[in-house]
Amino acid sequence: MILASASPTSLTLSVLAASAYAWPALRARILSAQTARAWVAVAWLLHGAALAWSLFGESPHFGFAPALSVTAWLVAAVYGVESQVFPQLETRWALAAVGSAAVLLACIFPGASLVATASVWLPVHLAFGVACYGLFGTAVxxxxxxxxxxxRIRQAADPHSGLPLLTLERLTxxxxxxxxxxLTVTLAVGYWFGDVVYGPTHAWRWxxxxxxxxxxWITFAVLLVGRAQFGWRGKRAVGVLYxxxxxxxxxxxxxxxxMEIILGRVA
Known part of the structure; x- marks a missing residue:
């Protein structure tokens, strides 16, 4: 559960990724946008390598910190793609700082070893399930x-700075x-095939x-129905999303x- 349990490969990749994220975060006002994007791209690749090693390496682990790390990696990926389509999106130092913190946290708290009785598809299922964390994180x-x-609109600020409001809303x-x-697919797989993916003693539990x-799931369903049927927008829709x-x-x-930190249990 602590740093000492991290392998040398995992530790090296994590430190390199965290450092690459931290540099544009600390030098945001000095680096050009192109240089900052290059640093974040390198950090993202190193971050992905660290995640792949933790999930598919010699001793696969997963827990709350790796889940946050996957979320940060996916948010950076989606944001990077969007910045190519919408150049108005700037490289955000805050996202780089979050990425650096997430990588280090996952290195310090790698979580529990994946159960031996689980399917070989368990790491894929976990990564697939946490992918919805990344999408919802980006939406937030x-x-x-x-x-x-x-x-900005209420304060009569420059309406042309950043993406237009309607474009942001549509993307969100x-x-x-x-x-x-x-999320729907992940819950369905957990319900119908939990004993196959996790092992006979780790099936669906309430x-x-x-x-x-x-x-x-119910909250997001209400949000999507509310927007489609009742035109929810603004603070109401954002509040339900949060x-x-x-x-x-x-x-x-x-x-x-x-379980891992307060109760000290990794099973």
């Missing part, structure tokens, strides 16, 4: 951008829709993770944090 970042854009809820699909996951994201965060990351 976009929602924050939307809130700032609305504030496309991400929510994609994340909802992934624990905190399951309850919070279902509550988040609520669903908090529930999803508590479902795995929150429950695993309590």
């Amino acid at each position: 970042v976009h929602a924050w951008f939307m809130t700032r854009a609305e504030a 809820y496309r991400l929510v829709g994609a994340g909802f699909i992934l 624990d905190h993770k399951t309850v919070f996951s279902l509550l988040s 609520a669903g994201s908090v529930l999803l965060f508590l479902a795995y990351v929150g429950s695993r944090f309590v």
